[in-house]
Structures are given as structure tokens and as C-alpha cells.
Amino acid sequence: MNLKEAFILLFTHGIPILFFTYMATDVLLRNKKKTEHILLSLISLCYLLLFAEEYIRNQVSIDYSPILSALWLSSVGIAIPGLGFHFLVKFTRLETKLPRFVYPYVFYLPLIFIFMNLVTGAKWISAQQFVQMGMWKLPVYNAGYYQAMSVSIMINFSYLIPLLIAKSKSDTLEQRTIYNHLIFGVVVSVIGHIIFGYFNFEDSLPPYPYLYSGVIWCYFLRHTMKRHDFLNLYDKRYEKLFNMNPDAILLIDRMQTVKDANPRAIQLFRSFELEFAQFFNLLDPIIKERMQAKLEIDHYETDISHNNKRLFLLVNADYVWVDNEQHVLLILRDISVQKRHQEEVKFLAYHDPLTRLPNRRYFHEKLEEALQEAERHNQTLALLLIDLDKIKLLNDTRGHLAGDETLKYAAQIIKEAVEDCGVAARMGGDEFILFIANSPSYEEVERKIEHMQEKFSKYISKYGALPVGMSIGVSRYPTDGVEGQALINIADNAMYEMKRSRA
CATH class of the missing domain: 3.30.70.270 (Reverse transcriptase/Diguanylate cyclase domain)
Incomplete structure (x- = not known):
């Protein structure tokens, strides 16, 4: 391999490796505990390994191509669909519809095929014949190759199923926009898979050019993540505003569980000797009804009584999507002092x-x-x-x-x-x-x-x-x-x- 070919290989495979390295690291560091972050990071890691295998395979003797393709490329390729489906089902919250003995184990049944792939030498999955054309060691496009390619395309196309189901059940424009972005990403990547997987471009393109459809798919995931921030609890740019806000702010999920509270909310509830779990039992039923119906709550005055104490609140609410699940952002302003002043003025009249x-x-x-x-x-x-x-x-x-x-x-x-x-x-x-x-x-x-x-x-x-x-x-x-x-x-x-x- 001469210097020109080394630079070409570095461009065609080194840049995707850097892209997937950055994406896997960035997504995981955002939240190491959430399943969606871990899965998306693993998907990126798998694509990184695919490009790494091709980077190595095209630098060594063609004699190593069958074994590298069988043990490395095929095994990693089998793992990607399970991770992809697990991510989409978790992201769309469809896992709540699946039996507990099914989720998430069904997505890792392909691991059995990886074992079979290794035992059989991958003769029934990966290409076994390669030919040197120019600087590239290309697989022979035979019947086995096209069969494996057809199965791969059908699996990728089936990514649309959970997205379309979730879109049909979504009730906000923001969520439908997220699903539309991902559906478009799947369609574009499948089209790329078909064009670069079925047609033989010989030495005009690197071997297995359909792998770049993975770059397209992960790019759409990354783009959607940045645009809608569905993998962050709340945008880091607003974290200081959240923590420094003089009003109490609660982030509440659809089960009326407080997922997060700013320091002022913690201080207010502590001074009132009130637990977050008790709050909804004392809250005005009208507010709870409006939250359930996703109706506007704007400057609604209410009060709650607990332990012989009375707290007057001015309530505002908005509905936000966090981790692709609708939450209520409840803003509580303590107006007890103002209310007592008003009552005193009214009393003194x-x-x-x-x-x-x-x-x-x-x-x-x-x-x-x-x-x-x-x-x-x-x-x-x-x-x-x-x-x-x-x-x-x-x-x-x-x-x-x-x-x-x-x-x-x-x-x-x-x-x-x-x-x-x-x-x-x-x-x-x-x-x-x-x-x-x-x-x-x-x-x-x-x-x-x-x-x-x-x-x-x-x-x-x-x-x-x-x-x-x-x-x-x-x-x-x-x-x-x-x-x-x-x-x-x-x-x-x-x-x-x-x-x-x-x-």
C-alpha cells in the first residue's frame, strides 16, 4: 500500500471511526444510567467496530479477508439489529406494552446466531470469496451475498414499525416531529443500503459501501437528539436557571411522580414539613384534572393545608417532553405573605x-x-x-x-x-x-x-x-x-x- 492509498483509507474509514467514537462517548457521558443512552452508545460502538474491521482488512493480505469477515464483521453486524430495536422500543415507550418475560430478552436472540456464526465459520452468513481490485479487497457478489443483503435490508426497514406505531399514538406536534425525523432517517439509510448493497461499484467505492448507511442513520439520531434534546433531563444551558429560580419548580411524570425539583422547591417543601409524595393528595382537584387533560394552568391561585400550616400558591404549568415522555413542569410561587397582607387589608376595612x-x-x-x-x-x-x-x-x-x-x-x-x-x-x-x-x-x-x-x-x-x-x-x-x-x-x-x- 502506497502513501496515497494509506491517506484514502484513512479518509474513507478513519473519519467514520472518529465520528462513531465521538458519538458513542458523547451520548454515554450525557447520562450513563439511562438505557437509551447506553443502547445508542453501543450501536455507535458496533458501527465503529465495523469500520475498524474494514480498515484493518484492507491493510493485510487478502488471505485474511474470509476469517476477518466471518468472525468480526458478521458477528458485529448481527448484534446491531437487536440493539437498534431495543433502542427504538425503549425510546418510543412501547416496552410498557410487552410482557415482562419478553422484554428485553427478545432483542438479544440474535446472539444465538452470533454463536452459530462463530461455530460454523460464518460460511452461511458472510462472504467467503474476495478479489483484489485496485487498492480494495472486494467480496464476490454471489447468491449468498445477495441473500444476506436482502435479510439485512428487511431488518433495517422493519425499524419503521415501532416508529409508526408510536407516531400514531402520539398526541403532540413536538413528538410527531421527532418520529418524522427518525422515520425519514430510516428511509434514507435503507435506500442507501439498497443502492450500495445490491449494486457492484467494483473499485470505485470501498468494500461494503452500504456500511455508510449506518453513518446516515446515526447522524439522524444525533441530529434529532441535538434538535429536540430527548436524551437530556433538561438542557444544560438552562440548568442554572432551573437551580437559581426563586420559584419552586417540579418536573412531574404522567404517574404524578416528582422526577426532579429545584433547590427552592426542596426548601419550600422542607419548611412546610411536606413530602413530595404527599403533595398531590393535598393539591386542588381542579389542578390535577387540568394536568391529566393537559390543559393550560396559568396563574391559578390555590392553597394547601398540612400540619396546621397553610400555604398559598400561585401555580403555572407547562407540558414538556423529557426522554420522549410527557412531563408537567409545575411552577409554584409562594404567595403566603402577599395573601396574608391582602387578608389583613381586607380585615382592617x-x-x-x-x-x-x-x-x-x-x-x-x-x-x-x-x-x-x-x-x-x-x-x-x-x-x-x-x-x-x-x-x-x-x-x-x-x-x-x-x-x-x-x-x-x-x-x-x-x-x-x-x-x-x-x-x-x-x-x-x-x-x-x-x-x-x-x-x-x-x-x-x-x-x-x-x-x-x-x-x-x-x-x-x-x-x-x-x-x-x-x-x-x-x-x-x-x-x-x-x-x-x-x-x-x-x-x-x-x-x-x-x-x-x-x-
């Missing part, structure tokens, strides 16, 4: 910020409703107006903190007096008001007044002999009036009468 009792506006609305209810059911109602006497003196002598605490305690005992049969409110300053519905008796009202005054006096006693007390005026519906303001005015007059009598 109708409540007093210090005592947390309803304010004047809320009380008037509820009083009107109660009066209408009493009129419909021919019931009575009692209204009590309460003023804390000398509260300014407490502020001046003990400080405003003591005054605030006294107001809050007064609010507590007034609220307890109402229970569930009325509404208590702070009118402003040191004045409170309440009504008791459902026809309270005179004795019941007097008992509540005495109880409130007694508890308040006992509380005030801790500040010493201060003349701080509780003056209470009472009016009744319908005896003293039928309108709310009239009842308030009468109770106000009664309250000031008590205040003057205690001065």
Missing part, C-alpha cells in the same frame, strides 16, 4: 386594628340585618353601648401601653358576652357597642352586664385604686325603637346617665 373587633361601619351593616331578621321573626333585640370611664387617667399614670392593653382586654370580655348571638364592635376611642339578638330576656342582659363589669374591675385592680370602670347603657327593639340609630341614641343616653351617677 371592617375591623379595628388594636382590638381586632369589627368597626363602626361593619356594626351598622350587621345591626340593620339583625333588625330586619327580628322583624321577620317577631323577636326582640338588646343593644348595649359601653364606655370605659377615666381611661385617659390610666394612660397618663401608667402609660399608653397600659391603656392599649386595657382596651384589648375590654374588647375580649365584650366579645365573650356576645358569644354567637350578636356582634360586638369598637365605635372609637374608649367606646364599644354590641347587640344581642334572638329575644334575650331582661335577666340575661343584666347578668351579662354584671359579668362584664365584674371581670373588668378585677382586671383594673392590678393598676391600683384607679377610678376606671365600665359604664353601660341599654336599649331594646322594638320597645325603645325600630331603627338602629334610634336604639343607639337611647342606649347612649342611658350610658351617660350611668356615667353621671358614678361620677
Whole structure:
């Protein structure tokens, strides 16, 4: 072999060897644990071995061609279809339809043929006659060669079966596009196999030129992988965005199993003492239904309760294909703080910020409703107006903190007096008001007044002999009036009468 022929051989076989070496290594390094990566890497390795055999065979004596073709080329060639079918069935997720005693063992039945091939010397599979033409040692195109070639082409063409089945069952444009790419790759490689396998180009091309159809097929696999990234859990370019995102992100498969979670999601669930497996049991059924139906989830507000904690979430979702299987990318924004602020603002619109009792506006609305209810059911109602006497003196002598605490305690005992049969409110300053519905008796009202005054006096006693007390005026519906303001005015007059009598 002269220098020119050595360079030609390096170009025709060395470059494919480098291509398959790169592809096998790159695919495997992406994920060493996933079956699809391992299988695709093994397929690339097999094609590498085919080109390596031809590189060596064309440099040694033609006498070695039959044994190299029989023991090396044929054995590796037999292994490729099993690996190819296993890869396609796994990639298309059709393995879930196969019995467990069949998958994946059925794909490795060709190993039996490899054993038979080695035992028989491959006389019934590989070419046994070779002829030197120019720089190439070419196989003789006889009946045995064409039979083996026809079987090989039919096997390659049958790669379309799992792809077409999977395409017919796919329900997204993205997945159908992936299958279309691979189907096109199979068709192109089969056409190349037919042209370069059946027709004898003599010394115009290297021996077994149909091997280059393997380059075409693996190129389409590589191209599809790069374009759709179906062999990566998520694109490395977005890994930092995934990990640094301030929102919790969950990657969920069709069985509602969390396959991956970013650090914020782990932190959120840990602070909430919640396991990922428990999450779906607590999730809003509407969200689960929309996920099952693959419907849009956009800025959906929900909340979950667990261990006496309540978590408010703003939920967004998208549907992505990972490892050729549809997943839900669930984005959870913790809006608990904002929600509590909103609820506080809403609460303060109708409540007093210090005592947390309803304010004047809320009380008037509820009083009107109660009066209408009493009129419909021919019931009575009692209204009590309460003023804390000398509260300014407490502020001046003990400080405003003591005054605030006294107001809050007064609010507590007034609220307890109402229970569930009325509404208590702070009118402003040191004045409170309440009504008791459902026809309270005179004795019941007097008992509540005495109880409130007694508890308040006992509380005030801790500040010493201060003349701080509780003056209470009472009016009744319908005896003293039928309108709310009239009842308030009468109770106000009664309250000031008590205040003057205690001065």
C-alpha cells in the first residue's frame, strides 16, 4: 500500500471511526444510567467496530479477508439489529406494552446466531470469496451475498414499525416531529443500503459501501437528539436557571411522580414539613384534572393545608417532553405573605386594628340585618353601648401601653358576652357597642352586664385604686325603637346617665 492509498483509507474509514467514537462517548457521558443512552452508545460502538474491521482488512493480505469477515464483521453486524430495536422500543415507550418475560430478552436472540456464526465459520452468513481490485479487497457478489443483503435490508426497514406505531399514538406536534425525523432517517439509510448493497461499484467505492448507511442513520439520531434534546433531563444551558429560580419548580411524570425539583422547591417543601409524595393528595382537584387533560394552568391561585400550616400558591404549568415522555413542569410561587397582607387589608376595612373587633361601619351593616331578621321573626333585640370611664387617667399614670392593653382586654370580655348571638364592635376611642339578638330576656342582659363589669374591675385592680370602670347603657327593639340609630341614641343616653351617677 502506497502513501496515497494509506491517506484514502484513512479518509474513507478513519473519519467514520472518529465520528462513531465521538458519538458513542458523547451520548454515554450525557447520562450513563439511562438505557437509551447506553443502547445508542453501543450501536455507535458496533458501527465503529465495523469500520475498524474494514480498515484493518484492507491493510493485510487478502488471505485474511474470509476469517476477518466471518468472525468480526458478521458477528458485529448481527448484534446491531437487536440493539437498534431495543433502542427504538425503549425510546418510543412501547416496552410498557410487552410482557415482562419478553422484554428485553427478545432483542438479544440474535446472539444465538452470533454463536452459530462463530461455530460454523460464518460460511452461511458472510462472504467467503474476495478479489483484489485496485487498492480494495472486494467480496464476490454471489447468491449468498445477495441473500444476506436482502435479510439485512428487511431488518433495517422493519425499524419503521415501532416508529409508526408510536407516531400514531402520539398526541403532540413536538413528538410527531421527532418520529418524522427518525422515520425519514430510516428511509434514507435503507435506500442507501439498497443502492450500495445490491449494486457492484467494483473499485470505485470501498468494500461494503452500504456500511455508510449506518453513518446516515446515526447522524439522524444525533441530529434529532441535538434538535429536540430527548436524551437530556433538561438542557444544560438552562440548568442554572432551573437551580437559581426563586420559584419552586417540579418536573412531574404522567404517574404524578416528582422526577426532579429545584433547590427552592426542596426548601419550600422542607419548611412546610411536606413530602413530595404527599403533595398531590393535598393539591386542588381542579389542578390535577387540568394536568391529566393537559390543559393550560396559568396563574391559578390555590392553597394547601398540612400540619396546621397553610400555604398559598400561585401555580403555572407547562407540558414538556423529557426522554420522549410527557412531563408537567409545575411552577409554584409562594404567595403566603402577599395573601396574608391582602387578608389583613381586607380585615382592617371592617375591623379595628388594636382590638381586632369589627368597626363602626361593619356594626351598622350587621345591626340593620339583625333588625330586619327580628322583624321577620317577631323577636326582640338588646343593644348595649359601653364606655370605659377615666381611661385617659390610666394612660397618663401608667402609660399608653397600659391603656392599649386595657382596651384589648375590654374588647375580649365584650366579645365573650356576645358569644354567637350578636356582634360586638369598637365605635372609637374608649367606646364599644354590641347587640344581642334572638329575644334575650331582661335577666340575661343584666347578668351579662354584671359579668362584664365584674371581670373588668378585677382586671383594673392590678393598676391600683384607679377610678376606671365600665359604664353601660341599654336599649331594646322594638320597645325603645325600630331603627338602629334610634336604639343607639337611647342606649347612649342611658350610658351617660350611668356615667353621671358614678361620677
